[in-house]
Amino acid sequence: MDEKRFRQLAERLAHQYPDSVTLPLPPGCAVLVPDWLTPGKAETLMAHCLDTLEWDQPSVRLFGRQYPIPRRHAFIGDAGVRYRWSGLEQHPQPWTAPLKDVRDRLFEAGFAFNSILINHYRSGADGMGWHADNERELGDSPVVATISLGQPRRLSFRVRQGAGREVLELPSGSLLLTSGAVQHHWQHQVAKSRRPLAGRISLTFRYIHSNL
Numbered sequence: 001m002d003e004k005r006f007r008q009l010a011e012r013l014a015h016q017y018p019d020s021v022t023l024p025l026p027p028g029c030a031v032l033v034p035d036w037l038t039p040g041k042a043e044t045l046m047a048h049c050l051d052t053l054e055w056d057q058p059s060v061r062l063f064g065r066q067y068p069i070p071r072r073h074a075f076i077g078d079a080g081v082r083y084r085w086s087g088l089e090q091h092p093q094p095w096t097a098p099l100k101d102v103r104d105r106l107f108e109a110g111f112a113f114n115s116i117l118i119n120h121y122r123s124g125a126d127g128m129g130w131h132a133d134n135e136r137e138l139g140d141s142p143v144v145a146t147i148s149l150g151q152p153r154r155l156s157f158r159v160r161q162g163a164g165r166e167v168l169e170l171p172s173g174s175l176l177l178t179s180g181a182v183q184h185h186w187q188h189q190v191a192k193s194r195r196p197l198a199g200r201i202s203l204t205f206r207y208i209h210s211n212l
């Protein structure tokens with residue numbers, strides 16, 4: 001989706017949710033809707049994910065050695081969707097009714113997705129290092145929608161070339177939309193923390209073109 005269309009849809013959403021904030025991440029931007037899900041809905045959805053999904057903690061190769069990722073994840077998607085991520089090929093679990101409802105709501109807002117990479121940060125010791133969601137299968141201009149459940153965590157952004165840096169705190173029930181240009185010009189991370197933190201789940205909706 002191009003930047004112009006993204007901004008149109010984001011503006012419409014911000015109109016519906018007056019607490020929304022837009023963060024410029026030039027030449028793209030991110031829109032945070034803090035209260036997209038009610039606290040009750042967020043809590044129920046988190047319990048649903050913990051109870052019903054198949055969670056995995058794969059090892060990935062880093063500096064020539066295998067390390068387990070510092071979090072758990074699950075991959076949901078339409079049949080036939082494949083996602084190659086850090087050298088791992090992910091086969092999707094089928095949609096559950098509550099996750100499909102979330103996808104339908106995003107679709108009504110103009111954002112189409114066919115999969116979710118779900119992350120579970122069990123405590124402050126879990127996190128995700130600097131990266132961009134720019135795998136080839138995501139296409140040229142990948143919009144990512146992130147719904148946060150549970151413990152608020154900080155998502156940091158740093159510009160790839162230059163000194164720009166931004167931080168967003170993602171509260172439970174929030175929706176964060178990042179435009180395609182963000183993935184080309186910025187990296188993001190969820191830093192580990194020494195503070196005692198409760199669990200958090202992030203639902204990262206993506207559109208995967210399996211044939212790319």
Ligand SMILES: O=C(O)CCC(=O)C(=O)O
Binds near residue numbers: 119128204
């Ligand atoms: O947990 C988050 O908010 C970020 C997750 C993320 O960057 C990813 O799944 O690619």
Ligand SMILES: [Fe+2]
Binds near residue numbers: 132188
């Ligand atoms: Fe990411």
